[in-house]
Amino acid sequence: MKLINHWIDGRPVEDKPERAGDVYDPATGETQAQVAYATPGTVDRAVAAAKRALPEWADVPLAHKARIMFAFRELVEKNKQELGRIITSEHGKVVGDAAGEVARGQEVVEFACGIPHLLKGEFSENVSSRVDSYSIRQPVGVVAGITPFNFPVMVPMWMFPIAIACGNTFILKPSEKDPSPSNFIGELWAEAGLPAGVFNVVHGDKVAVDGLLEHPDVSAISSVGSTPVARYIYETAARNGKRVQALGGAKNHMVVLPDADLDLAADSIVGAAYGSAGQRCMAISAVVAVGAAGDELIDRVRERVDSLEVGPGSDPASEMGPLVTGRHRDKVASYIETGLSEGADLVIDNREMKVDGHENGFFLGPCLFDEVTTEMSVYKDEIFGPVLVMLRASTYDEAIQIVNSNRYGNGTAIFTNDGGAARKFQREVEVGMVGINVPIPVPMAFYSFGGWKDSLFGDTHVHGGEGVKFYTRQKTVTSRWPDPEQRGVNLGFPQN
Numbered sequence: 459m460k461l462i463n464h465w466i467d468g469r470p471v472e473d474k475p476e477r478a479g480d481v482y483d484p485a486t487g488e489t490q491a492q493v494a495y496a497t498p499g500t501v502d503r504a505v506a507a508a509k510r511a512l513p514e515w516a517d518v519p520l521a522h523k524a525r526i527m528f529a530f531r532e533l534v535e536k537n538k539q540e541l542g543r544i545i546t547s548e549h550g551k552v553v554g555d556a557a558g559e560v561a562r563g564q565e566v567v568e569f570a571c572g573i574p575h576l577l578k579g580e581f582s583e584n585v586s587s588r589v590d591s592y593s594i595r596q597p598v599g600v601v602a603g604i605t606p607f608n609f610p611v612m613v614p615m616w617m618f619p620i621a622i623a624c625g626n627t628f629i630l631k632p633s634e635k636d637p638s639p640s641n642f643i644g645e646l647w648a649e650a651g652l653p654a655g656v657f658n659v660v661h662g663d664k665v666a667v668d669g670l671l672e673h674p675d676v677s678a679i680s681s682v683g684s685t686p687v688a689r690y691i692y693e694t695a696a697r698n699g700k701r702v703q704a705l706g707g708a709k710n711h712m713v714v715l716p717d718a719d720l721d722l723a724a725d726s727i728v729g730a731a732y733g734s735a736g737q738r739c740m741a742i743s744a745v746v747a748v749g750a751a752g753d754e755l756i757d758r759v760r761e762r763v764d765s766l767e768v769g770p771g772s773d774p775a776s777e778m779g780p781l782v783t784g785r786h787r788d789k790v791a792s793y794i795e796t797g798l799s800e801g802a803d804l805v806i807d808n809r810e811m812k813v814d815g816h817e818n819g820f821f822l823g824p825c826l827f828d829e830v831t832t833e834m835s836v837y838k839d840e841i842f843g844p845v846l847v848m849l850r851a852s853t854y855d856e857a858i859q860i861v862n863s864n865r866y867g868n869g870t871a872i873f874t875n876d877g878g879a880a881r882k883f884q885r886e887v888e889v890g891m892v893g894i895n896v897p898i899p900v901p902m903a904f905y906s907f908g909g910w911k912d913s914l915f916g917d918t919h920v921h922g923g924e925g926v927k928f929y930t931r932q933k934t935v936t937s938r939w940p941d942p943e944q945r946g947v948n949l950g951f952p953q954n
Contacts, residue, residue, distance in 0.1 A: 459489070459491065459492055460490070460491040460492070461475075461478070461491065461492050461493075461494065462481065462491055462492070462493040462494065462637050462638055462641060462661065463475065463494045463641075463661075464494055464496065464500060464504065464658075464659055464660050464661055465640070465641050465644035465657075465658060465659035466500075466503055466504045466507050466655075466658050466659070466660070467507035467511075467654045467655045467658070468644075468648055468652075468653070468654025468655060469648075469654070470641065470644075471494070471500075475494035475495060475496075476495075476497055477494075477495035477497070477662075478492040478493060478494050478495055479492065479493050479495055479634050479663070480492060480493075481493050481548055481634075481635070481636070481637065481638075482548075482635075482782075482783055482784075482820075483547065483548075484548075484549065484550030484771075484779065484780040484781065484782055484783065484819060484820045485550060485769075485770035485771060485772065485779065485780055485813075485816050485819045485820075486770075486816060486818060486819055487784060487818035487819050487820060488818070490547070490548075491638070493634050493637045493661050493662075494661050494662070495634070495661065495662040495663055495665065495666070496660045496661060496662035496665060496666040496669065497665065498665065498669050500660060500662075500666070500669075501660055501666060501669030501670060501673060502669075502673070504629050504658045504660045505600060505629065505670075505673050505675050505676060506675075507654070507655040507658055508600040508627035508628070508629055508655055508656070508658055508675075509600055509627070509675050510655055511627050511653055511654065511655030511656050512597075512599060512600060512626070512627045514653065515622075515625060515626075515627060515653055515656050516596075516597050516625040516626075518625070520573060520574040520577065521574060523573060523622075523623055523625070524571055524572075524573055524574055524623070525651075526650055526651050526652055527567065527570050527571045527573065527619065527622075527623055528571050529649075529650035529651055530567060530619075530646060530647060530650040530652070531564065531567045531568055531571060533646040533649055533650055534560070534563075534564050534567060534646060535564065537642075537646065538557065538560045538561070538564070539557075540642070541556075541560050541611055541639060541642060541643075542556035542557045542559075542560055543556075543772075544638050544639050544642055545559060545560075545610055545611060545636065545639055546771040546772055546779070547638075547771075547772070548610070548635070548636035548637070548638055548639075549607065549608070549610060549635075549636045549737075549771075549782055550735070550770075550771050550779040550780040550781065550782055550820065551734045551735070551737075551771050551779050552771045552773075552776045552777060552778065552779050553771060553772065553774060555733060555734050555771075555779075556771070559609055559611055559612040560611050560612070562612050562900065563609075563611050563612040563613075563614075563615030563616070564615070565902060565903040566615045566616055566619050566620065566903040566921050567615060567619045568903065569619070569620070569903035569904055569921065569922070570619035570620050570622075570623040571623075573620075573623035573624065576623075576923075576926050577595050577624065577926070577930070579592055579593040579594045579595060580592060580593045585936070586938075586952070586953075588938055588939070588941060589936060589937065589938045590936075590937045590938075591934065591935065591936045591937070592934070592935050592937070593932055593933065593934045593935070594932070594933050594935065595624070595926070595927075595930035595931070595932055595933075596625070596930060596931055596933055597624050597625035597626040597929065597930060597931075598624075598626055598677045598678045598701060598929055598930065598931055599626060599627075599675075599676075599677035599678070600626070600627050600628075600629065600675055600676050600677055601621050601626045601627070601628055601629070601676070601677060601678040601679070601680070601929060602628070602629040602630070602631065602670045602676050602678070602679050602680070603617040603618060603621075603628065603629070603630050603631065603679075603680045603681070604631045604667055604670065604679065604680070604681035604682075604683070604691060605617075605630065605631070605632050605633065605681070605682055606633055606682050606683050606739075607633035607635040607636050607737075607782050608734065608737045608738060608739065608782075608842075609738075610632055610633065610636045610637075610639040610640065611639050611643070613682050614630055614632060614640065614643070616680075616682075616907060616920040616921045616925070617630075617680045617920060617921075617925075618630060618657060620921060620925040620926060620929055621680075621925075621929045622652070622656060622657065624926060624929040624930050625930075626678075626929055627655060627656045627657075627658075628656065628657050628658065629658045629659075629660055629670065629676070630657070630658065630659045630660070631659075631660050631661070631662070631666050631667060631670060632659065632661065634661060634662060634663060635782050635783060636782070637659075637661050640659045640661075641659055643657075643659075644657060644658075644659055667691070668694070671691060671694040671695045671698060671700070672694070672698050674698075676700060677700060677701065678700055678701040678702070678928065678929065679691060679695040679700050679701070679702050679703075679704070680702075680703050680704075680920060680928070681702075681703070681704045681705065682704075682705040682739065682920075683704075683705070683706070683707075684706065684707045684840065685706035685707040685840070685866075685912045685913070687706075688704040688705060688706035688707070688914075688915050689704070689706070689915055691704045691915075692704040692915035692916060701928065702915065702916045703908075703914075703915075703916040703917075703918050703919070703920060703928055704914070704915040704916055705739070705868075705907075705908060705909065705913065705914055705915075705920065706866075706868075706909070706912055706913045706914060706915060707739070707840040707866060707868070707912065707913060708739050708740065708741075708743075708840060708866050708868035708869065708909065708913055709743055709744055709837070709838075709839075709840055709864055709865075709866040709868075710740060710741060710742050710743055710744070710866075710868055710869045710870055710871075711742070711744045711745070711746055711860070711861045711864070711870045711871075712726070712727060712730070712742045712744070712745050712746070712870070712871045712872070712873065712897060713746045713748065713851075713854075713857045713858070713861065713870070713871070713872045713873070713883065714745060714746070714747050714748065714751045714755060714872075714873045714874075715748050715749075715751065715854065715872070715873065715874040715876065715879060716748060716749045716750050716751045717874055717875050717876055717879075718751065718873040718874050718875060718895075719873070719875065719895075720751065720754050720755060720758060721758065722873065722895065723751075723755060723758075723873040724755055724758035724759050724761075724762060725762065726742075726871075726873065726895075726896075726897035727742060727745060727755070727759055727846070727897070728759060728762045728763060728766070728824075729897065730742035730871075730897035730898050731743065731824070731844070731846040732763070732766065732778055732824045732844045732846075733778070734778075734779075735778055735779060735780065735781050735822070735843060735844050736790075736841070736842060736843045736844040736845065736846075737781065737782065737842055737843065738898070739868060740868065740869045740891070740898045740899075740900055741842075741898075742846070742871065742897055742898070743840070743841060743845070743846060743847065744830075744837060744846075744847050744848075744849060745846065745847070745848045745849070746848075746849050746850075746851050746857045746860050746861065747848055747849070747850055747851070748851050748852075748853065748854055748856075748857050749851075749852065749853075752828070752848060752850050755848070756805055756826070756828060756848070759806070759826060759846075760805070760806055760826075763806055763808075763824045763826070766778055766824060768811060768813060768821060768823055768824075769813050769816070770813070770816055770819065778824070778844070779821075780813075780816075780819045780820040780821045780822075781820045781821070781822055781843060782820065783820060784820050786820070786842075786843070787820040787821070787822050787843070789843075790822055790841055790842070790843030790844070790845060791809060791822060793835065793836055793839070793841045793843075793845055794807075794809055794825055794836075794845060796835050796836060797827050797830070797834065797835070797836035797845075797847075800834045800835060800836070801829075801834075802827040802828070802829060802830045802834055802836060802847070803827065803828045803829045804825065804826070804827055805826050805827070805828045806824060806825055806826035807825055808822070808823020808824050808825055808844075809822065809823065809825065810823075811823030822843060822844060823844065824844045824846070825844060825845045825846070826845075826846045826847075826848065827845070827846070827847045827848065828848045829848075829850070830847040830848060830849050831849070832849070832860065832863065832864075834847075837849070838865075840866070854879060854882075858882075858883065858886055858887060861887055861888070861889065862886075862887065862888045865911055865912045866909070866911060866912055866913050867888055867889045867890055867909045867910030867911035867912070867913050867914075868889065868890060868891065868909035868910075868913035868914075869889060869890070869891040869892075869893070869898070869899055869900075869909065870887055870889040870891070870892055870893070870899075871892070871893035871894070871895075871896060871897050871898075871899060872884075872887075872892075872893070872894055872895075873895055874894075874895070880894045880895075888910060888911065889909065889910060890908050890909035890910045890913065890914065890919070891907070891908075891909065901922065903921055903922065904922055904923075905922045906918075906919035906920065906921060906922035906923060906924040906925065907919055907920050907921055907922070908920060908924075
């Protein structure tokens with residue numbers, strides 16, 4: 459059985475782990491590898507390697523850091539098909555989706571290639587007589603990222619390119635469900651010339667997470683996960699004196715007005731709700747249909763769902779793959795039973811879908827509930843699977859109120875041909891990322907990604923300018939060079 463071990467100090471760990479977990483092939487249901495689970499000692503080893511590497515890496519000139527980032531970017535480009543293949547083999551998403559994930563992660567690497575410009579400070583001459591003031595940004599230190607299974611390449615790349623470019627050293631704790639991409643990335647970093655210890659990978663479960671959250675030599679934590687996990691990470695890390703950005707769960711709404719292009723809306727709903735089998739933090743999981751839009755949307759969505767090709771992610775003909783594990787599939791399926799018991803109308807039911815030749819795979823077909831209310835579990839909870847719910851609103855204001863009353867505020871979208879309605883939506887909706895006729899409004903790398911309310915714990919979003927601020931500390935210098943003509947003691951408070 460293949461063993462996926464930790465990556466520490468520029469190479470894979472060779473020691474046999476005390477504990478390990480299974481890694482599945484989601485398309486077949488079979489165990490394909492085991493992944494090492496870190497002990498507290500493993501975490502200490504990774505942090506020590508990162509701490510040793512920090513002073514030298516922080517002192518590397520910005521131009522040289524940029525060259526290494528460019529080299530890493532070229533290696534990602536060269537190996538993007540292999541990265542996509544590894545993602546598909548352990549996560550289950552289709553090859554096109556995996557390729558898109560790598561491309562969006564690569565955009566953050568490209569953003570970080572401009573680090574010499576991004577780290578420029580400010581300068582003010584003569585703030586007082588012959589006194590200048592200026593700011594500089596310096597690395598935080600050893601930082602860590604705790605990332606989820608749904609984007610094993612893109613989400614870590616929201617973090618480590620900027621953290622490393624800013625002069626920090628990095629420890630990644632990826633999901634134990636699909637750990638191999640992280641080790642492959644470690645190999646690419648080594649080939650790009652990154653010094654040993656600057657990028658490390660520690661695999662495992664809560665033991666590894668707690669070890670990073672509590673370690674006195676870890677200065678900052680970035681994480682993406684469910685809201686309960688994000689809250690735990692935020693509270694634990696902050697209690698231990700760390701800087702934290704913890705992105706939580708989501709219930710992303712799409713509001714569809716009667717004047718919208720309903721074919722475009724239906725195409726977008728199916729793509730955004732069922733892509734990656736609904737296992738996206740930016741998936742549309744709730745449609746709010748205003749007025750007469752609902753009935754027409756259901757017919758159009760059903761027509762498109764009926765033609766979807768569900769199959770193993772490695773098959774180029776597949777449009778939707780399996781869920782990541784059997785346990786997760788069963789949890790998603792349990793929500794369908796709950797929705798029926800709560801009185802929702804299951805208008806598209808693909809619970810019993812089987813894929814020929816892959817009967818033991820973790821497949822669950824696209825499902826759609828209509829006549830859902832805000833009190834139902836299928837609406838309130840983040841299901842994280844191919845289960846879409848539709849709510850009805852009689853007015854536009856009622857639709858906005860539904861979105862704003864939800865405890866999550868990650869992403870949302872509106873579909874309309876009315877510019878005034880769109881402007882009202884973007885101004886009044888209480889959500890961090892907004893799409894106008896765009897169903898998954900994931901910002902480009904030079905903007906920042908993050909939600910509001912229970913979708914974010916901490917003050918900053920990831921990547922973009924906020925990422926640079928998170929991974930650096932600002933220092934302000936006030937400078938005066940001695941003037942031979944100005945001498946003597948003055949006990950007064952300095953004034954201009």
